[in-house]
Amino acid sequence: MAARLGVVSVVQAIVKSLRARIFSGELAPGTPLGEVDVAAHYEVARPTAKAALENLVASGLLTRNAHQTARVTLLSSRDARDIYRTRAIIEAEAVRLLASKRQVPAAARDANAEITTLADASPIDIIDPDIRFHAALVQALESQRTSAIYAQLTDEIRLCMTHVQDATLLSTQDIAAEHARLLQLISEGEAAKAAKALEEHLQTASSKLAEHLESL
Amino acid sequence: MAARLGVVSVVQAIVKSLRARIFSGELAPGTPLGEVDVAAHYEVARPTAKAALENLVASGLLTRNAHQTARVTLLSSRDARDIYRTRAIIEAEAVRLLASKRQVPAAARDANAEITTLADASPIDIIDPDIRFHAALVQALESQRTSAIYAQLTDEIRLCMTHVQDATLLSTQDIAAEHARLLQLISEGEAAKAAKALEEHLQTASSKLAEHLESL
């Protein structure tokens, strides 16, 4: 694998920057991002900004109708449920495979350990290790395309997080405990129970999230 | 839902045309598609052709490295296995859901009926109904994102087909019989057996396909 250098393309650099600004909350959902504004902000030509925006529209982070300025996607509770439903399908399969081999990914264990140490930290800080935990499970499928699809889903998952901002939907301890129980079931080879535990874990998170989105 | 008119964008029209030409075999895997060539062929500006090519690269139909001309993606046997592995995850979940509700999609039944009537037709003719059969299963999940992901996968599945051209990998009758058995298991509520039948169905197709790709 070649070393990942910083910038290979101006467009990619803008995409990367915009993604970071969206995830950080600087660009809140609903914020309009016109081509000329982006071009002026990064001091590039409009076609370059246009290409970057189209990239983000394709990945779902931005939404745009023809001849209308793009906006940071405003997710509905229905979207949130759909996203979690989709990720559950992939992750459940990964968990079944892991359990059948009684193989607990080290990366998942590490990520969850990190969550436990952040018990009294800001809710935003557990987003990253939580995502790494779930990504580590999917990684076990060793499928290039499944991982790519999940990475795309991860973008939308992070976008969900920006909608709730700093509201605490679930306690950090509960999350870590459910993760630990999931890993325990995997190590015991309980494929069906592990898959069910995962689905319930995502189901509760999805419900809390959808509930919060409806209250806006 | 607003009525879908023909063309809303020149870029989309070119993308649509190129997709059709790739699937039809006119543009075989490995065929180079330069920006200037495409621009000249459709009598549009190079940036327009560029945008269309980038769209197809994003969907996996074309492959391109920086500063190199795009080519119709040449799939390896490893790719084929990965594609079928990924679709199996999604379709298996759909089949489990359908079986739990003992609900056989009418569209799937119709598509398979069409396959049986095409018993002695060209292998190319069964691609369409076969894809419709499997898409009908996924449709049952009623997940916008899962369907979108599956549609993207369908592009790569069709690309697989163009690699084998007119080679007969499986008999039409066998395919129809396996489909019929799958629907039967769904109607009986045998979720686990139905999911397993589907996975085996895809597994055999995947093996035949990968075997054929390695022989090139």
Add this chain to the structure above:
DNA sequence: AATACGGGAATTGTCTAACAAGTACACAAG
């Protein structure tokens, strides 16, 4: 003879400038 090293051709990446086409909003008229 095989390999390493330039040099040139071809292709893509990006920019500037401009015009065309579409949408949304405000405002006026019925």
Add this chain to the structure above:
DNA sequence: CTTGTGTACTTGTTAGACAATTCCCGTATT
């Protein structure tokens, strides 16, 4: 209050140009 119109703004597309990179091939060297 609804309908129609017009203007401002944004995007869609085109044209031409230059820079940067890659690939290929011929040459020179070992």
